[in-house]
Amino acid sequence: MPATTKMCVIIPVHKSAISADEAISLAACKAHLSGYHCYLLYPEGMDTKAYTALHAGLLLHPVNPDWLSSIEKYNKMKVSTGFYQLFARYEYMLTYELDAFIFNDGFDAAKAFAFDYIGAPFFEGYWAARPGAKFMKGCNSGFSVRNIQACIKALQVVSGLRWQWLLYRLSLLHSSRLRKKVNEWTNGRYEVFVTGRFAFNFANFHLNEDLIWSEVIPKLVPSFAVADPMSALGFSFEYNLDESLQLNKGALPLGCHAWAKHLDFWSKYINIKSLTRKEKIDEV
Template sequence: MNRDLNICVVIPVHQPVPSVHELISLKAAASKLNIYDCYLVHPQGMDISAYTAVFANLILQPVDALCLTSVEQYNKLKLNLAFYKLFEAYQYMLTYELDAYIFDADFEAVGALEFDFIGAPFFEGYWDAAPGAQLVKGCNSGFSIRNNHSCIQVLSAMGRFKPGWFLYRVSLAYSSRLRQWLNKITGGKYEIYLSGKFAFYFADFHLNEDVVWTEVVPQMFPCFKVADPISALKFSFEYNLADSLRLNGDKLPLGCHAWQKHIDFWGPYIDARKPTNDLE
């Protein structure tokens, strides 16, 4: 493992008393990620002693409490340029939500740093994906690595799309013939202005930030490189776990997301005993 990698770890929390499962996830982070600067992103003024009791080396990063009051507000935070600039000193940002679990931090071994965004791959149907569903473009954010500098570049340039978004939204939304013609000659690139997917950044519209980063941003910024599904499986699993394991050559990924929802699968691999302050 390269201890010199320029990575920070961001652990977002919103309540002062973590669940037993969240403490298990935090203990894993304390064990596997302690060589990196690990930031506890928490509401300003919240008691965080339950977290530091398990992971004493956490660096505290308070944010406006509103940013962590709901999933929607959290998604907006993760699309906010100011948030990424808090960690501008680091090239890479590992997001580690406390429904994630890390087995190994050898990020270079799986090529995780070759991409601008990598996380558990999506299957067709997303949360409702059926066994045998096809892998599709996009990655989950709950346990993910993104190139922080690339994210800053994207968000810094986002404003230039606002006039175009407004123009296409107003001019073409009600003209199906013109819309079809435009999609034909542009390969559908600007359809995103009309479908509402990109409106999240400019309007009061809710869309998960990982969908924005891994499905929307690459359409607008082709240089933004999202991990392909097979590469992403080496890094993390979330859905269709039996299929994921098979597709990954019966090897565990570096980590996983939403493990608490799939105890039957993850139980043999995750020590679900209640953690104490002793990390040994």
């Protein structure tokens, strides 16, 4: 059993069956991440044999089924202190969703531990980004590393903003004119209060957790360090792949996310033909 507590690997799943593409992702995880504790995070009571048959070293970590019952609940889980406290014995957490792929274990070279949060960089247009698209703030979370204690502290700060939430509910929520004025007075610094985006912590307000860590948390907790776009490129690609490779000086990143959606690009680097992926899982 690996002894390192530098980083743990979290593999969230919600169904007992594993697809061919997910099996490829899991095989890459086994090949390059066996030096870390790899946790299969799954709904309590779910059959995990399909996963452990491919990666016998997985550590089984059942959670409340509600946490993984929908995309919204999954996003809520990843912005809850309880989730990070489960793994507080580690310094960092790698979120490895089973549409990710890792090419090597060079985490230090990829600056994985240089920030509180790093993943594939965002481009304008996201999945429809065109060559020349500008970078946007933040990183995708499907294949990402985050500093566990920094995440816990940031979420604790947000939890202490209840009186601002009440102020928002009583005044700003009902007056677009007042929201505009507040934004002008603060030069946009408190945009998260004006728009109510920090409501993810207090109400049924859905926002993808990677946007929370990328855009909301840094405004509320300026010390929380999100990777700059060029550092993020060395860590992972997801969108605008040809442009990403060019910007990264022709070098592949540590890993990638949503590879199976872009086989025209990734089939050149992942040694599995798109029509025979199921039969060639062992070739990863």
